[in-house]
Amino acid sequence: MIDIEGVVENIVFKNEENGYTVAKIRHNKDLVSVVGHIPFINIGQRVKVQGEWVFHPNFGQQIKVHYCEEVKPSTIEGIERYLASGLIKGIGPATAKKIVERFGKDSLDIIEMNPDKLTEVEGIGPKKAEKIAESFKEQRQLKEVMVFLQSYGITAGLGIKIFKRYGEETNAVLKSNPYRLCDEVSGVGFKTADRIAVNLGYDMMSEERVKAGIKYILSQCIANGHVYLPKEELVKECVKILNVPDEIIREQIIMLNLNKEIYIENVDNDEAVYLRYYYLSELYVARKLIELSFQNYNQDFDEIEEEIKEYENENGIELAKEQREAIEKAVKNGVCVITGGPGTGKTTIIKCIIKLFEKRGLSVVLAAPTGRAAKRITETTGYEAKTIHRLLEMEYMPENEIPIFTKDEESPIEAHAIIIDEASMIDILLMNSLLKAVAKGTRLIIVGDVDQLPSVGAGNVLRDIIESGSICVAKLNKIFRQQDKSLITINAHKINNGEMPILNEKDKDFFFIELDGTQSLNDELVKLVSERLPGFKKDIDPVKDIQILSPMRKGDAGVNNLNISMQSVLNPPAKFKTEKSFREFVFRRFDKVMQIKNNYNIEWESVVTGEKGRGVFNGDIGYIEDIDLENQQIIVMFDDRKVEYDFSNLEELELAYAITIHKSQGSEFKVVVIPVCFGPPMLMTRNLIYTGVTRAKELVVLIGNRAALKYMIKNNTITKRYSGLRCRIINYLKAIS
Numbered sequence: 001m002i003d004i005e006g007v008v009e010n011i012v013f014k015n016e017e018n019g020y021t022v023a024k025i026r027h028n029k030d031l032v033s034v035v036g037h038i039p040f041i042n043i044g045q046r047v048k049v050q051g052e053w054v055f056h057p058n059f060g061q062q063i064k065v066h067y068c069e070e071v072k073p074s075t076i077e078g079i080e081r082y083l084a085s086g087l088i089k090g091i092g093p094a095t096a097k098k099i100v101e102r103f104g105k106d107s108l109d110i111i112e113m114n115p116d117k118l119t120e121v122e123g124i125g126p127k128k129a130e131k132i133a134e135s136f137k138e139q140r141q142l143k144e145v146m147v148f149l150q151s152y153g154i155t156a157g158l159g160i161k162i163f164k165r166y167g168e169e170t171n172a173v174l175k176s177n178p179y180r181l182c183d184e185v186s187g188v189g190f191k192t193a194d195r196i197a198v199n200l201g202y203d204m205m206s207e208e209r210v211k212a213g214i215k216y217i218l219s220q221c222i223a224n225g226h227v228y229l230p231k232e233e234l235v236k237e238c239v240k241i242l243n244v245p246d247e248i249i250r251e252q253i254i255m256l257n258l259n260k261e262i263y264i265e266n267v268d269n270d271e272a273v274y275l276r277y278y279y280l281s282e283l284y285v286a287r288k289l290i291e292l293s294f295q296n297y298n299q300d301f302d303e304i305e306e307e308i309k310e311y312e313n314e315n316g317i318e319l320a321k322e323q324r325e326a327i328e329k330a331v332k333n334g335v336c337v338i339t340g341g342p343g344t345g346k347t348t349i350i351k352c353i354i355k356l357f358e359k360r361g362l363s364v365v366l367a368a369p370t371g372r373a374a375k376r377i378t379e380t381t382g383y384e385a386k387t388i389h390r391l392l393e394m395e396y397m398p399e400n401e402i403p404i405f406t407k408d409e410e411s412p413i414e415a416h417a418i419i420i421d422e423a424s425m426i427d428i429l430l431m432n433s434l435l436k437a438v439a440k441g442t443r444l445i446i447v448g449d450v451d452q453l454p455s456v457g458a459g460n461v462l463r464d465i466i467e468s469g470s471i472c473v474a475k476l477n478k479i480f481r482q483q484d485k486s487l488i489t490i491n492a493h494k495i496n497n498g499e500m501p502i503l504n505e506k507d508k509d510f511f512f513i514e515l516d517g518t519q520s521l522n523d524e525l526v527k528l529v530s531e532r533l534p535g536f537k538k539d540i541d542p543v544k545d546i547q548i549l550s551p552m553r554k555g556d557a558g559v560n561n562l563n564i565s566m567q568s569v570l571n572p573p574a575k576f577k578t579e580k581s582f583r584e585f586v587f588r589r590f591d592k593v594m595q596i597k598n599n600y601n602i603e604w605e606s607v608v609t610g611e612k613g614r615g616v617f618n619g620d621i622g623y624i625e626d627i628d629l630e631n632q633q634i635i636v637m638f639d640d641r642k643v644e645y646d647f648s649n650l651e652e653l654e655l656a657y658a659i660t661i662h663k664s665q666g667s668e669f670k671v672v673v674i675p676v677c678f679g680p681p682m683l684m685t686r687n688l689i690y691t692g693v694t695r696a697k698e699l700v701v702l703i704g705n706r707a708a709l710k711y712m713i714k715n716n717t718i719t720k721r722y723s724g725l726r727c728r729i730i731n732y733l734k735a736i737s
């Protein structure tokens with residue numbers, strides 16, 4: 001750690017959003033580069049920085065700043081440069097000169113304490129004096145808050161957000177109840193607030209802390225897919241994590257319930273504790289599904305059988321009985337779920353349903369939870385599918401950091417029918433937003449494969465709807481894709497039924513490479529993807545066409561290690577490939593990368609059409625086109641869409657030569673390679689391997705340990721998710737019928 005003090009000579013770069021700054025500081029005779037989240041520094045300012053020397057391949061030695069504070073400029077020249085820097089609204093170089101000429105070393109004190117006196121300077125009237133004083137005060141407060149927050153490890157970006165919310169009250173709020181931040185400033189979680197509180201000597205048994213802690217633990221359970229937590233489990237977790245006695249926690253659970261910040265209700269013989277929004281969403285979804293399902297459209301389609309026949313003749317296809325029934329249910333009911341594994345004809349049915357509606361002039365919209373899924377459906381059906389977010393006309397509110405949907409109860413989606421595909425990926429919040437925008441009189445047709453992994457977000461929506469037995473469901477069991485020689489579909493169904501797949505048949509598309517105990521799975525995978533597969537199948541590109549899907553993140557065959565080894569072989573360093581280190585990885589020009597969280601705000605521009613828009617979503621895969629070290633940006637192409645990532649946003653990107661099976665939901669790849677070995681029990685499940693295998697279009701290669709594969713296929717335990725939707729649908733139907 002080194003300390004230096006000096007005057008800021010130059011700001012080379014400043015990201016206004018997050019405060020990332022590159023500056024040159026005059027320290028004795030040397031000009032030193034400093035980099036870090038130090039938004040408040042400005043030319044002419046005297047600063048003390050604490051940090052460490054790092055070496056940058058292009059810019060050489062520089063100090064990575066951990067802590068920075070302003071030292072008041074002490075010389076007249078220093079004060080003048082500081083005032084002239086443009087930091088204070090109303091003062092430019094000429095005015096700065098005049099102020100310093102008039103007040104000398106007292107200039108800053110005058111601005112702060114006696115701004116009326118500024119009118120003594122030529123060109124400054126009372127209004128301008130006031131403006132200068134205000135701007136100066138704001139800068140001072142921001143600086144104070146930032147210095148204060150820095151000492152608690154809060155980044156500048158977050159610090160600015162906190163300051164914007166509370167202004168000059170910031171310090172007071174933090175001192176009186178830092179836990180307010182968890183509710184009022186997005187991006188601040190319980191752990192950050194708790195760190196500030198501990199540092200301030202806050203009472204660890206206080207009501208504010210315990211309440212915030214309870215809500216934090218509930219939000220953690222949501223991050224694990226649950227919609228609620230049974231009360232006893234919640235209390236136990238709180239005691240462990242907050243280190244507070246049982247009775248204090250129970251007391252605060254009651255208080256939160258009284259304030260309607262959490263809800264407690266009996267679900268499945270559990271006392272279920274919900275965060276407010278999740279409770280309201282579950283309630284709404286159950287009620288709306290039943291209400292919509294009460295509508296029926298039998299009279300509109302009284303000659304459906306003939307119409308389906310006509311469709312069959314026109315399209316040269318003979319639909320199976322269960323397919324015809326599914327179509328009939330879909331067009332006649334207010335809500336209908338169509339579920340089936342790969343190749344059971346879901347897409348075929350969707351096409352027929354759309355045609356039947358179109359024939360009578362009824363409008364249909366088609367949507368899916370992710371961009372990639374929507375694109376795939378567009379390709380397979382020939383009808384344009386949107387993402388659900390787009391269908392709901394999402395608008396992003398920067399201050400909320402959450403999407404707002406324009407389509408809702410007041411302004412519903414205008415269509416006679418809405419068809420949603422890949423519905424296993426819909427979580428409870430998205431279902432809530434979707435249903436809000438479905439008007440009575442619009443049919444909702446939900447299509448998906450219930451045996452895929454459930455949604456990343458909270459809930460078990462598709463499974464709960466089906467298991468409620470209260471909503472019309474059409475189950476498709478027969479596989480139609482058998483006609484071609486593909487084993488992928490057949491094996492996917494075998495796996496789903498708990499049987500071992502047919503492996504390694506000549507001229508087929510499903511292989512298993514068994515390793516003996518001495519071979520490294522990682523090494524063999526690298527050889528397979530970079531040499532053996534491209535040699536075996538001529539038309540495939542190892543980067544673009546092959547996707548490694550690993551059950552896990554860690555370990556020899558986990559995504560993290562595989563990405564490092566695959567990158568070194570498929571995209572090794574070269575002079576012309578710029579690089580940027582980030583955490584334990586290096587991003588390199590041409591790398592395959594994936595967006596790992598929804599970012600509704602980031603801008604894109606199509607290099608083909610010039611169209612501009614916002615939003616890159618969790619699971620989107622792209623390629624690094626360039627790394628611009630000067631502007632501190634990584635430019636990524638997602639198909640034809642160009643997106644610029646500031647270096648401060650890199651936590652949203654990951655290398656994607658290997659991705660987890662969880663992240664692959666809803667996507668398809670030409671060739672899928674899956675490492676199979678023993679790992680954490682919760683990842684050794686049938687629906688995980690089933691989801692992985694069903695992502696492949698042309699070839700599946702499993703590699704690893706046969707016993708592990710067998711174990712996964714036999715292990716049909718579906719990790720329990722606490723969700724009350726099934727119960728609620730049943731109860732709501734009972735209550736009103």
Ligand SMILES: Nc1ncnc2c1ncn2[C@@H]1O[C@H](COP(=O)(O)OP(=O)(O)OP(=O)(O)O)[C@@H](O)[C@H]1O
Pocket residue numbers: 317318319320323340341342343344345346347348349480481
């Ligand atoms: N009744 C039928 N007779 C003959 N072929 C059919 C029939 N129904 C569907 N198919 C064919 O079976 C294949 C799989 O059908 P489809 O793509 O509709 O299934 P899917 O359930 O959407 O599959 P996936 O979920 O894997 O995309 C297609 O080639 C389709 O043309």
